[in-house]
Amino acid sequence: MAHSKTELLKKMSVNPWFATLPLAERKAMLAVAVVQPLAVGESVYRKGDVSGGFYGVLSGLLRVSATGEDGREGILSVLEPGNWFGETTLLDGQTRPHDVTAMQEGEVLVITAADFKRLMRRLGFAHGMTTLLCARVRGLYGLIEDTMLRSTRMRVARRLITLAKGDMTMAAQTRQGVQVSHEELAMMLGVTRQTLAKELKYFVREGALALGYGHIDFLDTALLRHEAALD
């Protein structure tokens, strides 16, 4: 599908990070970005890769994941439209730290490594990279704190609320539910499906959640926020 630059600018500005970048930087990025279609299950890059560029999600949903030595897979985050990713390897020259895979058919914007390097000569863009990385650092600290300091029940509530905010996209509004399977949610929390099922059942019994196939609806967001200790 062909997209005009104006349309791309509008579409990508749903993301608060991108929306608050100076317009000149957003335009400079989109001027060199190329649209690439993604099939379901298609890999954008794999852990250990050195190639590839900087990406923006135009449509679809991508999974950031890692696999342990025993084959166990963990989902680190979910990338929805508006998200940009892949800057770390371009900035520090080390290998890709994880896998990124399309969970749905979609499209990404690709900025090549060479164009990214040219963009980094712009002070405004370099500043933008620091705020993007700060958002990642804060999101990751939050996840680590949750695993260190909080009960499974509290972690389930917090992960659902974070997902409803567009995961690490820092969306302005919390949606009233999330598109996620129980298996995916368990993989995000690093717990078994049995452990997760027990906690979800509790939230259903309390009237906070309704479980659907591939989605979880929030019936009482205030209660969920209370369980998450976010009040």
Added chain:
Amino acid sequence: MAHSKTELLKKMSVNPWFATLPLAERKAMLAVAVVQPLAVGESVYRKGDVSGGFYGVLSGLLRVSATGEDGREGILSVLEPGNWFGETTLLDGQTRPHDVTAMQEGEVLVITAADFKRLMRRLGFAHGMTTLLCARVRGLYGLIEDTMLRSTRMRVARRLITLAKGDMTMAAQTRQGVQVSHEELAMMLGVTRQTLAKELKYFVREGALALGYGHIDFLDTALLRHEAALD
């Protein structure tokens, strides 16, 4: 204690991130940095603070920690001489994401928020901030992967090796031991002291570790790396 700029430059360049910054950027930083002494237990900043600057550890040891709703404390990382920290709040204008406290008497270099803002007008310094943040992002992804995908035994081995490398300071060489109490190590892993004791006993029995008061020595680093699946 008075320090000459040459001495500071040499001392701080033990840190690989700082050492690989262009000399002009390192000199620009040190030109505005002021030495501040720290007493044991003194707080540099607390979660939620908006004030303060960008800091470099000149001597001593600092703890980056967070406290849960129930008072449980988790240690996110340990900062040793050469480390710089505190950039996130200065870059994104949000509050401090955790507590930083002196574990020993020491000294930090302080760059005020106003001076930091001026440094950020330099492209080389802004680039430096992106690589510092990339190192944090990689370190944090590693910790999350460990909690999601790996056994407690493997996590103990990996955390000890990371600590021996100067935690997130990316030191070039792995030391032959770490200065850490069992309580601190348990707080880093988010496990009980009992769980940790069981795993440490295993490593002692296998001849990989020797336990001392406030320190753990590596007797067989190859074996420890093997248990950590780092071979």
